[in-house]
Amino acid sequence: MKRFAAVVSYDGTDFFGFQNQPEMRTVQGTFEDALERIHKYRIVTQGAGRTDTGVHGYGQVIAFDSNLDHLSAKIMCDALNANLPADIYVRRVHEVESNFSPRFAAKKRIYHYYILNSNDPDIFRRRYVWWFPYRLDIEAMRKAADQLTGEHDFSAFKTGRDDRNPIRTISSIRIIRYPSHLILIRVEGVSFLKRMVRNIVGTLVKVGTGAIQEDKVREFLLSQDRSNLPSSAPPQGLVFYKVIFDEFET
Amino acid sequence: MKRFAAVVSYDGTDFFGFQNQPEMRTVQGTFEDALERIHKYRIVTQGAGRTDTGVHGYGQVIAFDSNLDHLSAKIMCDALNANLPADIYVRRVHEVESNFSPRFAAKKRIYHYYILNSNDPDIFRRRYVWWFPYRLDIEAMRKAADQLTGEHDFSAFKTGRDDRNPIRTISSIRIIRYPSHLILIRVEGVSFLKRMVRNIVGTLVKVGTGAIQEDKVREFLLSQDRSNLPSSAPPQGLVFYKVIFDEFET
Numbered sequence: 001m002k003r004f005a006a007v008v009s010y011d012g013t014d015f016f017g018f019q020n021q022p023e024m025r026t027v028q029g030t031f032e033d034a035l036e037r038i039h040k041y042r043i044v045t046q047g048a049g050r051t052d053t054g055v056h057g058y059g060q061v062i063a064f065d066s067n068l069d070h071l072s073a074k075i076m077c078d079a080l081n082a083n084l085p086a087d088i089y090v091r092r093v094h095e096v097e098s099n100f101s102p103r104f105a106a107k108k109r110i111y112h113y114y115i116l117n118s119n120d121p122d123i124f125r126r127r128y129v130w131w132f133p134y135r136l137d138i139e140a141m142r143k144a145a146d147q148l149t150g151e152h153d154f155s156a157f158k159t160g161r162d163d164r165n166p167i168r169t170i171s172s173i174r175i176i177r178y179p180s181h182l183i184l185i186r187v188e189g190v191s192f193l194k195r196m197v198r199n200i201v202g203t204l205v206k207v208g209t210g211a212i213q214e215d216k217v218r219e220f221l222l223s224q225d226r227s228n229l230p231s232s233a234p235p236q237g238l239v240f241y242k243v244i245f246d247e248f249e250t
Numbered sequence: 251m252k253r254f255a256a257v258v259s260y261d262g263t264d265f266f267g268f269q270n271q272p273e274m275r276t277v278q279g280t281f282e283d284a285l286e287r288i289h290k291y292r293i294v295t296q297g298a299g300r301t302d303t304g305v306h307g308y309g310q311v312i313a314f315d316s317n318l319d320h321l322s323a324k325i326m327c328d329a330l331n332a333n334l335p336a337d338i339y340v341r342r343v344h345e346v347e348s349n350f351s352p353r354f355a356a357k358k359r360i361y362h363y364y365i366l367n368s369n370d371p372d373i374f375r376r377r378y379v380w381w382f383p384y385r386l387d388i389e390a391m392r393k394a395a396d397q398l399t400g401e402h403d404f405s406a407f408k409t410g411r412d413d414r415n416p417i418r419t420i421s422s423i424r425i426i427r428y429p430s431h432l433i434l435i436r437v438e439g440v441s442f443l444k445r446m447v448r449n450i451v452g453t454l455v456k457v458g459t460g461a462i463q464e465d466k467v468r469e470f471l472l473s474q475d476r477s478n479l480p481s482s483a484p485p486q487g488l489v490f491y492k493v494i495f496d497e498f499e500t
Contacts, residue, residue, distance in 0.1 A: 009373045056374070089373050123259045123339050124306070128374055 004076055005063045005096045006031075007250045011087040012056040013127045013236065019050050027051070027088060031062055034083035038076075039068065048102035048243045049109055052195065054235030056128065059091075059110075059242040059250030061102040094248050102243065108171070110242040111187045111197045113233060115205070118181035129182070130201075130237035136208035138177055144207040144214040145173035145185075148200060148221070155224035157200055158193035159232060166224070168193060173200070186241075199226075201233035254326055255313045255346045256281075257500045261337040262306040263377045263486065269300050277301070277338060281312055284333035288326075289318065298352035298493045299359055302445065304485030306378065309341075309360075309492040309500030311352040344498050352493065358421070360492040361437045361447045363483060365455070368431035379432070380451075380487035386458035388427055394457040394464040395423035395435075398450060398471070405474035407450055408443035409482060416474070418443060423450070436491075449476075451483035 008031065016024035020032070028045060035043045048061040066076065077093040084090065116122055116129040117136055148157075148170055155166040170189040177183050185204065187197050203220065206212040212230065220228055243250045258281065266274035270282070278295060285293045298311040316326065327343040334340065366372055366379040367386055398407075398420055405416040420439040427433050435454065437447050453470065456462040462480065470478055493500045 011373050011376075086376055087373060089371055091370065120341065121339055123261050123337060124378055126261075126336055 001098070002066050002069055002071075003063060003096050003098050003100055004066060004073060005061050005094045005100060005102060005248075006077070006080060007091045007093070008057055008060045008062050009089050009091055010057045010060070011127065012051060012054050014087060015053065017051060017053045017055070018047055018057070018060070027057065027060075028062070030085065030088060031080075034080050035064060035066075037083045038079050039066065046102055048106050049192075049240055051238075051240050052198075052235055056236075056239045058112075058239050060240050061106075061243050061245075061250055063096065063100055063102045065098075091250075096247060100247070102245075105245050105247075106190070106243050107246065108188060108190060108242075108244040109192065109240070110244075111192070112239045112241040113185040113187070113197065113201045114237045114239070115183040115185070115201075116181055117177075117183050127236055128239075130234050132205060134209055136183065136205065137210065138175055138183070138208065140210070140214045141185075141204045141208045142175050144204055144217045145175060145200075147215070147217045149173055152221050153224055154193055154196055154221070156220050156226055156229055157196045157203075159195035159199060159226065162194040164193065166193060168196070173204075175204070195232055198232040198235065198238060199229060201237070202230045205233065206230040251348070252316050252319055252321075253313060253346050253348050253350055254316060254323060255311050255344045255350060255352060255498075256327070256330060257341045257343070258307055258310045258312050259339050259341055260307045260310070261377065262301060262304050264337060265303065267301060267303045267305070268297055268307070268310070277307065277310075278312070280335065280338060281330075284330050285314060285316075287333045288329050289316065296352055298356050299442075299490055301488075301490050302448075302485055306486075306489045308362075308489050310490050311356075311493050311495075311500055313346065313350055313352045315348075341500075346497060350497070352495075355495050355497075356440070356493050357496065358438060358440060358492075358494040359442065359490070360494075361442070362489045362491040363435040363437070363447065363451045364487045364489070365433040365435070365451075366431055367427075367433050377486055378489075380484050382455060384459055386433065386455065387460065388425055388433070388458065390460070390464045391435075391454045391458045392425050394454055394462075394467045395425060395450075397465070397467045399423055402471050403474055404443055404446055404471070406470050406476055406479055407446050407453075409445035409449060409476065412444040414443065416443060418446070423454075425454070445482055448482040448485065448488060449479060451487070452480045455483065456480040 045064045073093040114129045121131045151169045174186045295314040323343040371381045401419040424436045
């Protein structure tokens with residue numbers, strides 16, 4: 001028996017999120033279908049993180065056991081791509097220790113959020129950006145982001161049921177404006193609560209418009225109350241970009 | 251009565267081509283649906299060029315008459331965008347003479363074809379590029395392209411039924427390699443036969459791989475026989491990029 005970790009990119013638009021759900025087209029379910037065609041039996045997989053409907057993956061990791069001991073990681077990668085639809089692509093496959101867990105072994109997770117800050121929408125990027133045509137004060141957004149970095153109780157920044165410890169550490173938030181009207185918000189941390197990155201982006205954008213003062217963000221955190229917060233940023237701008245393990249990074 | 255010309259971009263992936271067809275989701279039909287919601291009656295439109303299923307528009311032009319004389323071009327543009335789905339966007343609207351025909355008044359049409367020439371596909375660009383992972387000799391492609399510019403009988407470069415005069419003039423073909431692994435093939439001419447640009451690109455790529463010698467292209471032209479030619483490039487890499495009129499350009 002071998003254990004593999006696949007580095008997987010996907011266009012989340014036409015998936016009902018990452019995680020297996022009966023009767024729904026999910027990334028995990030589609031990946032397990034491809035594994036089943038290769039192995040002729042069903043294999044349970046584990047991902048490094050869940051992504052919601054419409055959210056994309058670039059460096060997602062899916063780990064699984066295989067009884068096809070004669071297959072190298074490279075051949076497994078090719079076999080998966082031959083059996084996956086056009087909106088999932090395995091960038092590479094690593095052979096890992098038999099107890100490797102992408103969920104628990106992840107030392108860092110990096111998310112990218114893309115905002116298209118232009119007067120006109122871009123038909124060809126609409127599935128991958130949040131089109132936001134109003135002026136954004138990037139400096140104010142950076143100051144607000146600084147208040148979110150470090151260890152905090154992020155209860156106010158989660159949506160829906162998530163019973164895990166709400167204390168999380170964000171190691172950095174970088175905001176970069178590109179000449180192509182794209183704004184990238186790059187968020188790094190060990191792990192995140194449900195919809196936490198999109199709630200952070202939604203709040204930073206409100207600060208950017210001036211509708212919320214930048215020092216208000218600390219109050220939101222302390223309130224631990226989601227109902228105070230601006231709405232989430234839409235899913236299509238978000239990419240699960242990278243995971244860093246001791247063994248490799250994506 | 252006013253006559254308007256709308257500059258329209260669209261993602262061709264989910265349309266059954268530009269031209270009206272019963273029971274099919276076409277760009278023209280969808281545009282006429284939006285006009286009908288605004289005017290409360292059906293309006294016949296005229297486009298500057300037909301595009302096939304999967305081919306995109308950036309500077310397509312759609313002209314139509316309107317009895318809403320009180321509406322400015324700007325307001326008409328906003329009204330259309332409010333009534334169009336996410337994969338069509340009207341970039342602007344011009345008021346034009348009552349006899350303006352985008353089909354016959356076009357002085358030049360420019361098509362862009364995008365090839366992603368990288369080892370790995372790009373999930374996020376798969377709808378808008380032809381992924382071609384093999385080495386391409388751009389210099390050889392340019393020499394082959396030079397044999398196609400000018401006035402020729404392009405019978406060998408059309409697909410399907412097209413009874414128009416096969417003599418066409420290509421004013422230029424430029425091939426540009428970008429650092430991002432993209433190759434752009436930009437083709438300019440007054441008008442084109444059915445699938446002519448994709449047949450040109452398919453042939454140039456075969457020259458780029460070395461499978462066809464660059465001086466073979468003149469033989470194809472002279473043969474006037476489609477059956478000699480390599481297959482068409484796939485539709486998703488093609489964009490109807492720009493139309494130039496005396497009155498304006500897109």
